[in-house]
Amino acid sequence: xxxxxxxxxxxxxxxxxxxxxxxxxxxxxxxxxxxxxxxxxxxxxxxxxxxxxxxxxxxxxxxxxxxxxxxxxxxxxxxxxxxxxxxxxxxxxxxxxxxxxxxxxxxxxxxxxxxxxxxxxxxxxxxxxxxxxxxxxxxxxxxxxxxxxxxxxxxxxxxxxxxxxxxxxxxxxxxxx
Amino acid sequence: xxxxxxxxxxxxxxxxxxxxxxxxxxxxxxxxxxxxxxxxxxxxxxxxxxxxxxxxxxxxxxxxxxxxxxxxxxxxxxxxxxxxxxxxxxxxxxxxxxxxxxxxxxxxxxxxxxxxxxxxxxxxxxxxxxxxxxxxxxxxxxxxxxxxxxxxxxxxxxxxxxxxxxxxxxxxxxxxx
DNA sequence: GTTTGCATGTAAACGGTTACATGATTGG
DNA sequence: CCAATCATGTAACCGTTTACATGCAAAC
Numbered sequence: 001x002x003x004x005x006x007x008x009x010x011x012x013x014x015x016x017x018x019x020x021x022x023x024x025x026x027x028x029x030x031x032x033x034x035x036x037x038x039x040x041x042x043x044x045x046x047x048x049x050x051x052x053x054x055x056x057x058x059x060x061x062x063x064x065x066x067x068x069x070x071x072x073x074x075x076x077x078x079x080x081x082x083x084x085x086x087x088x089x090x091x092x093x094x095x096x097x098x099x100x101x102x103x104x105x106x107x108x109x110x111x112x113x114x115x116x117x118x119x120x121x122x123x124x125x126x127x128x129x130x131x132x133x134x135x136x137x138x139x140x141x142x143x144x145x146x147x148x149x150x151x152x153x154x155x156x157x158x159x160x161x162x163x164x165x166x167x168x169x170x171x172x173x174x175x176x177x
Numbered sequence: 178x179x180x181x182x183x184x185x186x187x188x189x190x191x192x193x194x195x196x197x198x199x200x201x202x203x204x205x206x207x208x209x210x211x212x213x214x215x216x217x218x219x220x221x222x223x224x225x226x227x228x229x230x231x232x233x234x235x236x237x238x239x240x241x242x243x244x245x246x247x248x249x250x251x252x253x254x255x256x257x258x259x260x261x262x263x264x265x266x267x268x269x270x271x272x273x274x275x276x277x278x279x280x281x282x283x284x285x286x287x288x289x290x291x292x293x294x295x296x297x298x299x300x301x302x303x304x305x306x307x308x309x310x311x312x313x314x315x316x317x318x319x320x321x322x323x324x325x326x327x328x329x330x331x332x333x334x335x336x337x338x339x340x341x342x343x344x345x346x347x348x349x350x351x352x353x354x
Numbered sequence: 355g356t357t358t359g360c361a362t363g364t365a366a367a368c369g370g371t372t373a374c375a376t377g378a379t380t381g382g
Numbered sequence: 383c384c385a386a387t388c389a390t391g392t393a394a395c396c397g398t399t400t401a402c403a404t405g406c407a408a409a410c
Contacts (some may be wrong), residue, residue, distance in 0.1 A: 001273040002369070009280055019389050033272040040370055042391055063379060065389040081283055088273040088292065090299065095210040096178035096265040098325060103186055104318045106258055115265065122267065141281045144344040148275060148336055155332030159325055167321040179397070196361050217398055219363055240407060242361040 001089055003040040004048060008080040011054060011072040018042050018068070029133045029142065032126065032149045045070055053079055104167045116164050120157065127153040178266055180217040181225060185257040188231060188249040195219050195245065206310045206319065209303065209326045222247055230256055281344045293341050297334065304330040 010021050010030075018041045025031045036044075045068075048054045053076030056068050072080070097119045104112045127150065134146040187198055187207075195218050202208045213221075222245075225231045230253030233245050249257070274296045281289045304327065311323040 001271065001276060006276065009276065012280065012283065017389075018391090019387095030276075033270060033275040035269065035271075037371060038390080039372070039392085046391090061388090064387095065376095065378070067389060080280075084277050084280060084284055085288060088277055088295075091270070091272045091274060092212065093210060093268070093270045094178065094212075095268045097268060098210040098322055099178060099183065099186065099207075100261050100265055101322050101325075102316075102318045103189065103257075103261060104321070105316060106189065107261055111262060118264075139279075139282060140344055140346070141279045144281070144340060145275055145278050147340055148278075148333075151332050151336035152329060155328050156325075159328040163321060163324055167317055169317070194361075195363090196359095214399060215362080216364085216400070223363090238360090241359095242404095242406075244361060 001034065003036045003044045005080065005083050006034050006036060007041060007044050007048065007070075008053060008072060008076055008083075011070055012077060012080060015069050015071045017070065018045050021045075027133075029130060029137070029146045029149065032130065033145070048076065052076070101167055109168060113168055116160065116168065120160055123153055123156050123160075127157065178211065180213045180221045182257065182260050183211050183213060184218060184221050184225065184247075185230060185249060185253055185260075188247055189254060189257060192246050192248045194247065195222050198222075204310075206307060206314070206323045206326065209307065210322070225253065229253070278344055286345060290345055293337065293345065297337055300330055300333050300337075304334065 007021055010016060010024055016024070018038070021041055022036070022038055025034065025036060045054065045056075049056055049070070052073060054070045054072050056070055059067050059069055061067060097115060100107075100115060101112075130146055130149045130153065134143070134150065137143045137146050184198055187193060187201055193201070195215070198218055199213070199215055202212060222231065222233075226233055226247070229250060231247045231249050233247055236244050236246055238244060274292060277284075277292060278289075307323055307326045307330065311320070311327065314320045314323050
């Protein structure tokens with residue numbers, strides 16, 4: 001699921017500038033499952049324009065930089081739907097934290113506890129963010145997605161609180177090596 | 178958390194060839210949180226050798242291709258531990274499925290149901306795989322990690338079974354466009 | 355007799371991030 | 383006065399995937 005497809009999808013929900021698309025990633029529920037930087041969004045939008053999947057209109061603003069507002073074309077909409085009819089790429093979850101936990105016995109216990117604290121804090125923040133956004137969810141799809149995210153975060157927090165001791169109890173056997 | 182670091186970590190659990198490291202990703206619990214292909218593992222191992230983090234011994238086998246068995250050096254072990262003492266990169270979860278659910282109203286209901294079925298099946302397979310591996314977990318770290326994965330998969334399956342109707346009920350309003 | 359497993363590697367292509375460049379305006 | 387917000391873009395770099403190359407042996 002590349003940045004081009006993600007941009008197309010977002011534009012089915014309404015016109016937007018590249019800057020706004022980036023904001024949507026950060027502020028709305030999107031960022032829990034997809035992500036993109038300016039360096040990939042702007043080229044993606046230009047290429048989508050060249051290919052006729054989106055159209056642009058430039059708006060000159062007073063006291064603000066010019067902006068390019070992108071709209072999805074009917075060709076783009078069809079292409080986006082077609083991409084959702086093809087088999088979806090599989091999820092990929094990369095978790096340096098979980099990987100690190102495999103090596104808890106190599107680390108000083110304070111470090112393991114610190115990792116757990118930091119991770120829990122991060123998950124709690126994401127959870128709070130998602131809850132804040134959940135209220136604003138309108139479509140059934142959005143509600144489903146934010147509900148999904150919340151379910152996962154609740155499960156993670158619950159697991160960490162009830163099982164952290166199992167990985168914290170270890171005495172760093174190799175710490176003195 | 179790049180392939181080099183992941184290889185180093187795996188080698189702290191014992192010597193292995195590049196081929197075996199790849200197998201560990203697939204067969205053991207690792208692949209739920211990290212992943213790598215041969216095209217990245219072999220160059221990573223060569224570079225780690227050049228840098229002195231691992232050592233190699235070549236074994237000629239009968240009726241089998243030669244193999245290169247890698248061992249982590251004390252320098253490598255220190256470097257690995259040092260990398261775990263630095264702040265960890267954040268988790269990133271990319272889910273084309275969840276992204277697609279945001280656009281359920283653009284799709285024929287049969288496709289949405291199909292996506293859900295496929296996704297549930299995938300998660301169930303991963304869950305079963307993790308359960309099979311959980312029994313073999315030895316260290317506290319391994320038990321913790323497979324328990325973590327199971328908690329997440331249970332939460333996902335539970336959520337999908339109780340909430341799929343909310344996203345399936347929709348009539349593809351735009352399907353006739 | 356074809357596929358699977360063992361085993362290592364390279365090269366090209368890809369997709370993406372990071373840092374840089376520019377510049378006005380508003381809020382603290 | 384400094385930081386943040388708005389706004390777009392490029393270029394260098396990075397890590398990884400994919401496809402290719404090789405080849406024997408065992409299992410189906």
